[in-house]
Amino acid sequence: MADIDRLEKVDGFKVVGTRPNRPDGVDKVTGRARFGADIHAPGMLIGKVLRSPHPHAKILSIDTTRALALSGVKAVLTSDDFGDVPAMHQATLHNVMAHNKALYEGHAIAAVAAVDVAIARKAIKLIDVEYEILPHVTDVDAAMAEDAPLLHEDNFTSGIDPKPSKPSNIATWSEFGHGNLDEGFSQADIILEREFTTEATHQGYIEPHACLATYSEDGNSEIWCTTQGHFLVRDTCAALLDIAVSRLRVTASEIGGGFGGKTVVYLEPLALALSRKAGRPVKMVMSRSEVFRSTGPTSSSSMRVKIGVRKDGRIIAADAHLNYQSGAFGGFIAMLGAMCAYACYSLENVRATANEVLTNRPMQASYRAPGAPIVNFAVESVIDELAVELELDPIEFRLMNAAKEGDRSSYGPVFDQIGLIQTLETARDHPHYQATLAKGQARGMAVGFWFNFGGLTSVSLNVNFDGTVTVSVGRPDIGGSRAAMCQMAAEELGIPYDNVRTIIADTSSLGFNDTTDGSRTTFANGLAIIRAARGAIRDMCARAAKTWDIPEEAVEWVDGCARPCGSNAGDFEPMCIAEIARKSPKTGGPIAGHHEVNAEGAGVSFAVHIADVKVDEETGRTDICRYTVVQDAGKAIHPAYVEGQYQGGAAQGIGWALNEGYVYGDDGIMQNPGFLDYRMPVCSDLPMIEAKIIEIPNKGHPYGVRGVGETSIVPPLATVANAICSATGVRMTQIPMAPPVLLKAIEKNNKQV
Amino acid sequence: MANIQVSTKINGDTYEFLCRPDETLLEVLRDRIGLTGSKEGCASGDCGACSVMLGDRVVSSCLVLGAEVEGQEVNTIEGMADGGNLHPLQRNFIKFAALQCGFCTPGFLVAAKALLDKNPDPTETEIRYWLAGNLCRCTGYDKIVRAVLHTAEEMRGQARG
Ligand code: FES
Ligand code: FES
Numbered sequence: 001m002a003d004i005d006r007l008e009k010v011d012g013f014k015v016v017g018t019r020p021n022r023p024d025g026v027d028k029v030t031g032r033a034r035f036g037a038d039i040h041a042p043g044m045l046i047g048k049v050l051r052s053p054h055p056h057a058k059i060l061s062i063d064t065t066r067a068l069a070l071s072g073v074k075a076v077l078t079s080d081d082f083g084d085v086p087a088m089h090q091a092t093l094h095n096v097m098a099h100n101k102a103l104y105e106g107h108a109i110a111a112v113a114a115v116d117v118a119i120a121r122k123a124i125k126l127i128d129v130e131y132e133i134l135p136h137v138t139d140v141d142a143a144m145a146e147d148a149p150l151l152h153e154d155n156f157t158s159g160i161d162p163k164p165s166k167p168s169n170i171a172t173w174s175e176f177g178h179g180n181l182d183e184g185f186s187q188a189d190i191i192l193e194r195e196f197t198t199e200a201t202h203q204g205y206i207e208p209h210a211c212l213a214t215y216s217e218d219g220n221s222e223i224w225c226t227t228q229g230h231f232l233v234r235d236t237c238a239a240l241l242d243i244a245v246s247r248l249r250v251t252a253s254e255i256g257g258g259f260g261g262k263t264v265v266y267l268e269p270l271a272l273a274l275s276r277k278a279g280r281p282v283k284m285v286m287s288r289s290e291v292f293r294s295t296g297p298t299s300s301s302s303m304r305v306k307i308g309v310r311k312d313g314r315i316i317a318a319d320a321h322l323n324y325q326s327g328a329f330g331g332f333i334a335m336l337g338a339m340c341a342y343a344c345y346s347l348e349n350v351r352a353t354a355n356e357v358l359t360n361r362p363m364q365a366s367y368r369a370p371g372a373p374i375v376n377f378a379v380e381s382v383i384d385e386l387a388v389e390l391e392l393d394p395i396e397f398r399l400m401n402a403a404k405e406g407d408r409s410s411y412g413p414v415f416d417q418i419g420l421i422q423t424l425e426t427a428r429d430h431p432h433y434q435a436t437l438a439k440g441q442a443r444g445m446a447v448g449f450w451f452n453f454g455g456l457t458s459v460s461l462n463v464n465f466d467g468t469v470t471v472s473v474g475r476p477d478i479g480g481s482r483a484a485m486c487q488m489a490a491e492e493l494g495i496p497y498d499n500v501r502t503i504i505a506d507t508s509s510l511g512f513n514d515t516t517d518g519s520r521t522t523f524a525n526g527l528a529i530i531r532a533a534r535g536a537i538r539d540m541c542a543r544a545a546k547t548w549d550i551p552e553e554a555v556e557w558v559d560g561c562a563r564p565c566g567s568n569a570g571d572f573e574p575m576c577i578a579e580i581a582r583k584s585p586k587t588g589g590p591i592a593g594h595h596e597v598n599a600e601g602a603g604v605s606f607a608v609h610i611a612d613v614k615v616d617e618e619t620g621r622t623d624i625c626r627y628t629v630v631q632d633a634g635k636a637i638h639p640a641y642v643e644g645q646y647q648g649g650a651a652q653g654i655g656w657a658l659n660e661g662y663v664y665g666d667d668g669i670m671q672n673p674g675f676l677d678y679r680m681p682v683c684s685d686l687p688m689i690e691a692k693i694i695e696i697p698n699k700g701h702p703y704g705v706r707g708v709g710e711t712s713i714v715p716p717l718a719t720v721a722n723a724i725c726s727a728t729g730v731r732m733t734q735i736p737m738a739p740p741v742l743l744k745a746i747e748k749n750n751k752q753v
Numbered sequence: 754m755a756n757i758q759v760s761t762k763i764n765g766d767t768y769e770f771l772c773r774p775d776e777t778l779l780e781v782l783r784d785r786i787g788l789t790g791s792k793e794g795c796a797s798g799d800c801g802a803c804s805v806m807l808g809d810r811v812v813s814s815c816l817v818l819g820a821e822v823e824g825q826e827v828n829t830i831e832g833m834a835d836g837g838n839l840h841p842l843q844r845n846f847i848k849f850a851a852l853q854c855g856f857c858t859p860g861f862l863v864a865a866k867a868l869l870d871k872n873p874d875p876t877e878t879e880i881r882y883w884l885a886g887n888l889c890r891c892t893g894y895d896k897i898v899r900a901v902l903h904t905a906e907e908m909r910g911q912a913r914g
Contacts, residue, residue: 019850021848024855026839026843026847028852029843029844029846029852029855030830030831030839030843031789031790031791033855034789037793040787205854205856205890206792206802207792208793254855256856256857257854257890258854285793288795288796478853478854641850643896644850644892644896647892647896648853651893652890652893675800676797681894682885682886683880683881683882683885683889686881688895689893689895691895
């Protein structure tokens with residue numbers, strides 16, 4: 001009999017750990033796969049958004065008369081079309097459409113729906129908006145100044161007791177840690193204190209936001225959109241438009257990248273509200289410039305890090321203070337940054353504090369391990385400097401202080417089985433770390449941490465009459481996860497991978513699922529699929545028992561078949577899944593499994609990155625010559641896609657380290673809202689990225705899976721900075737380390753020497 | 754502005770369409786012909802997601818006007834497989850996990866095929882520079898480059914018989 005809650009999978013996987021072709025592969029190489037913008041509906045209108053040209057301005061009036069008078073315009077939308085919403089949705093509503101004030105350049109002011117794109121574009125130019133321009137602030141430190149322009153008059157910093165007497169731009173204060181810092185620092189032989197800044201980066205998914213919304217006269221509506229979480233889209237849009245959740249069905253298209261940036265709504269409520277007004281389907285697609293100016297970049301930051309060590313290499317005290325710029329609305333990213341600051345280390349005296357700071361920039365959204373890479377750059381830079389001072393190998397220094405099972409983490413909980421030490425040791429012994437450096441190159445490394453999440457999950461698994469299996473999950477597949485889902489179902493059922501098909505069900509077909517973020521999909525869906533499969537197996541064993549007329553306990557499931565087991569079970573030929581399924585109408589009806597859970601126990605993970613770089617001291621250009629990622633996956637279900645996560649995260653981190661960044665003028669306008677000026681790494685910028693998977697099982701998952709998607713973006717900023725420091729002797733305290741910036745630092749350093 | 758009448762060959766078939774003078778080839782393909790395999794990532798020639806063949810050249814179809822293809826031959830991702838047979842590049846992109854989200858994939862495949870048609874034995878560096886006009890945010894390019902290298906080798910093997 002199958003025990004649904006059994007946690008360990010005996011070893012000897014058959015399907016898990018192999019690299020089969022992904023089920024959506026052919027659709028994606030033939031152009032057949034349908035992404036957000038690849039859909040048309042009869043009678044469809046095109047929606048466009050009018051966006052604020054000012055970073056901060058009072059909206060005195062909006063006159064839509066001229067736009068509405070244009071032939072072909074079917075609806076115009078302003079904030080007046082939305083009613084009051086529950087407090088938890090207010091920031092979202094005010095972000096998708098400005099109410100009274102424009103809070104950043106690119107903030108939506110109004111929207112139109114017209115019969116074609118040319119008319120829609122023309123119509124938004126005919127909307128007359130009267131603004132009163134207000135002073136603005138885009139810099140994180142400037143926004144905290146006494147006399148800074150206030151974004152929200154009613155913002156009193158949360159997390160401080162008693163509540164502050166005056167409003168400010170600091171949305172939240174967070175603090176984590178334990179021990180006694182003063183005592184710790186008093187025992188230190190070396191104390192280093194350094195300041196750092198980083199610029200905001202964009203998730204940079206190649207597919208812009210897109211959706212198609214249809215509001216029907218009977219109140220039933222549908223949205224098709226590119227999103228990391230269609231249940232979130234449903235619940236948010238229902239709240240913003242005040243419609244019952246059951247009336248709205250959201251289907252997730254194939255998604256062209258998200259990295260956290262598609263975990264919030266932008267166009268979807270506008271398209272649905274326009275459709276409600278116009279009585280026709282409305283399609284909306286953002287331009288690249290809108291994506292940059294109006295959707296979720298990450299925080300920019302200013303940080304101070306202070307670490308004390310004893311001569312024997314033991315870190316005795318560590319303190320950090322972070323200011324994270326969060327755009328026009330507050331979030332939780334600074335808090336996550338503070339939690340991650342020292343998570344890699346076993347520390348007796350530690351503290352990390354953080355301000356989440358409001359500015360006239362687009363509302364920040366999560367970006368792969370949100371908050372972690374920023375603080376990691378600061379902390380791992382100081383750790384590196386300390387290793388040099390102590391004349392210790394950087395990996396050995398980290399090993400001396402690494403967090404391990406049973407340690408109290410710097411953010412509170414006690415660590416379960418974690419793989420940091422093995423990860424560091426594997427990196428130390430890796431051929432890359434052992435290799436002699438090529439001429440003119442230098443090496444750097446850093447370690448990084450991410451929590452990983454579980455959360456609300458609902459899946460169903462249906463056994464078809466021919467013995468094949470269909471799995472329905474509720475989280476969009478952003479990087480090949482359907483393959484891993486099929487593998488886990490096939491493994492558990494003991495059937496071939498090709499006999500399982502996984503689909504992403506719409507919001508009316510399954511219970512609520514948390515968004516594809518927090519590296520949760522393979523962990524939490526997998527957990528639920530395995531349990532759903534065990535439920536189906538239990539049923540199939542019972543059907544066989546019934547057919548054989550023996551007790552259910554006398555049947556076991558082996559390799560896709562029910563078999564009699566035990567002494568008095570009788571002698572029957574195994575009955576395989578296809579036969580049981582074929583006979584199922586006569587043995588009780590269709591066979592299915594399902595599982596609903598708030599999945600806990602997502603194991604944390606650690607990564608070590610190693611980079612060899614070459615710096616051109618005449619231009620300040622850094623080339624990455626060799627790069628290796630070592631990361632704990634718990635158990636890699638489909639190793640090729642695990643490697644892909646490691647490589648992709650590393651590439652994004654390298655881009656962040658070296659080139660990417662929002663550039664603002666004094667006018668508060670983003671100066672580089674396109675791929676030409678916001679330069680992400682291209683193929684010729686990078687070497688092969690070696691991905692080394694290690695597997696320290698996570699006890700919270702039947703197969704040991706940990707999340708793998710995010711940790712890989714955490715170490716690259718510091719890894720590259722540390723390598724640049726060994727190459728040039730210059731300790732960079734500013735990200736991005738773009739050629740002009742690095743060149744200046746090198747020249748300054750040369751003068752001093 | 755009056756629409757322009759255009760006659761062209763797309764993936765071997767003859768098409769006639771009307772388009773606005775300012776309408777791009779990408780818009781025509783996606784919104785008029787219904788070939789949505791070519792993607793818009795930027796509409797400014799910077800991402801390569803819209804790559805198609807115009808005659809024997811890879812172009813960003815977002816930078817070509819629909820009216821310009823009069824009398825020319827356009828080949829898109831939808832025409833790459835030979836009936837039910839995937840092109841070796843398509844097969845190897847799947848096999849090597851050279852796609853995660855797959856949004857950049859049509860553009861990479863069109864560009865990579867153009868490379869192999871010209872140069873059956875490219876070095877890693879040649880591949881990296883040839884594909885530098887195509888952005889991929891998911892993969893870090895490693896598996897894409899490996900898939901192209903492997904396909905080139907496989908196709909050379911076949912050519913030798
Ligand atoms: S859409 Fe044409 S190059 Fe980006
Ligand atoms: S696979 Fe997502 S952009 Fe390339």
